[in-house]
Amino acid sequence: MEVSVRRTTLRLLATFRSSRLAYDSTDTCIVTIVHGGVEGRGEGTPAWAHGETVEEVIEAVAGEGAEILGPDLSDPDEVLDRVAEWKAPVGARMALDGAVHDWLGRNAGQPTWRLFGVPRTLAQPTGYTIGIASVEETLEVVANAPDVGAFKMKVRSAEDLDRLVAVRAVTSRPIRIDANEAWSFETARDLTPRLRDLDIQLIEQPFLAGAVGNYRRYRELPDRLPVFLDESCTDVASVHAAQGLADGVVVKLAKSGGVRATRRVMEAARQLGLSVMLSCNCESELALSQAALLAPLADRIDIDSQFLLRDPPFRGLGLDQGRIVLGDAPGLGVVAAQEERPAVEAGPGSNAGS
Template sequence: MNRGRRVLLKGLGAGALATALPTTMGAAQDASTAPHSTTDLIRNGKMKLSFRPYELQLKHTFTVAGNSRDTTPVVLTEIQYEGLTGYGEASLPPYLGESQQSVMQFLSKVKLESFDDPFLLDEILAYVDSIEEGNRAAKACVDIALHDLMGKLVNQPLHRLWGINPANTPVTSFTIGIDTPEVVKMKTEEAARFKVLKVKLGGGNDREMIETVRSVTDVPIYVDVNQGWTDKQQALDMTHWLAEQGVEFVEQPLPKTAVEDLAWLTSKSPLPIIADEAFQRLGDVADFQGVYSGINIKLMKSTGLREAQKMITVARALDMKVMIGCMTETSCAVSAAAQLSPLVDWADLDGNLLISNDLYEGVKVIDGKLTLNNLPGIGIRKRTA
């Protein structure tokens, strides 16, 4: 077995290898002449990581329980290897606890030059994770860029390498932030092409928010409270009212530290209770069985795609619901997360649609449904205008 084949088996797994090789080599082609032969995939190059800050401009002021903002800082990354470039992104909303400065300080410590095989993701990402505790978004932007690079090296989209059927992507919700009835009505009307809405609550005008949305549309609603409720009985009463309004689940209704109250609420609520702020990394999944009905996976919390895949597997084994979400992000991070979306129950991947200065083109929303393309890696290209 030549070195290229060993690399693919180690980095992708046998199932993914069977998916990748027919397209990259062709059944009748000889490996020495194939345009993307496995012997040509891995040479003796070195990976080069670069990064820069960028500020996302929101189309509308975005308000959740606790804060409002008009911009979101991000750090954009690139990993160059043998003429190809993998793209990544760290999105940094205030509650995440990271900043452009902290991300760039972390990334300055990442020395990918010591690895000459970009397919060894377990080894590379274990090294990145070991550099410092925390820094989840910083680690995610490296993980995303590595996965993008890997797909480009075999000229395949990630969902194909993972054996995921792109036809099974879910609809995505579109987020309506806390605001006045006039603005909420306007935003709801603007979101008419979406089949489900995600409404932020916890600002003291919860019933008004839902009633305003319902005055415009009868599509299903996801509710995200962002820890904005404090009383478990009032929370339970609200879940019953929300169920009558066509709400499908409630995300992080109580403070993440109120574990016993959350478990009580989950056991009595007519709606699933989903963990968001309380849920960060893989080790949290098993701890939340019985406390929540399910989890909301975000790449900026999970340190990227590698761990997000494992989270889905563990959650399914524990019979928990799975949602995949995002921060305010460009199409880079959103398209990366969308590669996993056919595996989940719900998707909230609209972060790129909330900004006016996206640098990339990637996953599309067609008739409310996430639609993956066949571009290699995470499925993005840079915008030309």
């Protein structure tokens, strides 16, 4: 089993802003495994919200990745369980898990989604995220947006109401909002009637993850918005904690650590009657194709970072009437957009990275 890892930088078409941060590029990790002459690639995004760094992801994969995978992939379920339970950065688990899923498809000469019985065209239309900007800039983004099924607008305060009003005036598509923990209970209470008037579909993470009392108080309001937890929900235990606080959860590979671990989170949420939104961080089409393997378990899809990237390193995803269409290449379905840089061999004493 050969394992290598490298850093790659994803550059955005424009600076993206939320209530939490602003950025125009982000780093991710690409892991390549080779077994039996067949290659598999996976992407792992550091869980930045929990303080993870690219360097930590690279160090974990370089130092322990080959040992965690084992000598062969004859029992992929056992391998994927080991990866999911590995005490390593989330990004490292996500990348190894993705590489195994890519290898499985390539080894069979088929797209992995076909092996897993996932429809090539996802059943639910995807959302499209719009960062915080002026009213004019926001309307320009809406006018140039791909043909998606919904808009998700980042918000910070009552000052964003003008943006929501302007967007609702030009589109009948569903609008979801995401405060990224920026609101107080009073802000949510005071804005809810206006948001209802604008037919806002739901709100993601209005309050701090630890502000349990605010979530309980908001649930008691008449005619409140449905609440989905994002930052609060990372694993099965946090899904159980979400019961009684929210109507749904937002799941991401970069929070839970890959397809296998995220599947467990989604299954737990569904068993508890919580709605599930499958989402992403700023990732390439390689990572998004990993996430898409879980689409049948999702009630809503928010796989959209491919629309935000300049010179994406992988290509293969399509869009049909708002629905993501998966690539047909063997493995995860995507191909490298250009020749990749040489990777660094990962093993004991390796100094992987770039």
